[in-house]
Amino acid sequence: MTANRRWPIDRLVPVLAATMVLLSIALVLAFTTWWLLLTAFVAANLMLYGIVGWCPMTLLLQRLGVPRTGYPATERIDR
Template structure:
């Protein structure tokens, strides 16, 4: 029995990066200014765009960096 090594994919990285940015903006808001909540709103808008359209600016960047769209190829999913 072989196990496929799970690679970081765009589908996994987008929510991880979004959550990191939300926590960062909340910390910056508490430390400096409530205006940092605009970063949270921007992240939320990008998550909505990603949910409805399937892409956001981060996905374009990750694709150019060579990150795969899904964690494993279609041939490995059925094994």
């Protein structure tokens, strides 16, 4: 097992989306309900990602060198 494993885009996009939704909820509670627009934007991008397979965040992550899919079968850990 190597210590230098990077998460693929398939796992990072939902994690980043969930982080943004939680952030927008905190901003709604702290400031104004206009921050719900951020939640709507994240939801629209998740729908786009689910239907088409890409969203603006996937394009950015690909340019940063993040692998598109999961690890090769030889590197997976059986549980």
